[in-house]
Amino acid sequence: MSVYDQLNSDLKTAMKAHDKLRLGVIRGIKAQIMNAEVESADHKLTDDQVNTIVMKEIKQQKESLEEFQKANREDLVTDQQAKLKIAEEYAPKQLSADEVKAIVEQTIEQVGAESMADFGKVMGAVMPKVKGKADGSLINQLVKKHLQG
DSSP: OOHHHHHHHHHHHHHHHTOHHHHHHHHHHHHHHHHHHHHSSSSOOOHHHHHHHHHHHHHHHHHHHHHHHHTTOHHHHHHHHHHHHHHHTTSOOOOOHHHHHHHHHHHHHHHTOOSGGGHHHHHHHHHHHHTTTSOHHHHHHHHHHHHHO
């Protein structure tokens, strides 16, 4: 079942269960998908495009959570953590840190990177390989570590 189909199914279930929190998260993701479909020329998104939207939503949820934590708004932190957990259910399976490290090392060898001057070249080659399957900040850290070391 595709992520989009899963969202539709879970939307119906959340409506029947009167689960307002889950319903709000799913509606938010679906709204972003619908907006992207309207902007798209063919009006039907691929699974990769839907996954990109889900990952963008998760990133926004994490950023909101960090801001609420900085502001010591525990009332909002708890709610945001619950929303983040729901959104993460629709994310593609994430690669482990070891898997990402192996991809980074392999890519550095492939592009012949030797210093931080090659950082952009390495990132440009790594990102398509792990798109939606790994956190960009983790990749950034690993590439810097290997190029500086």
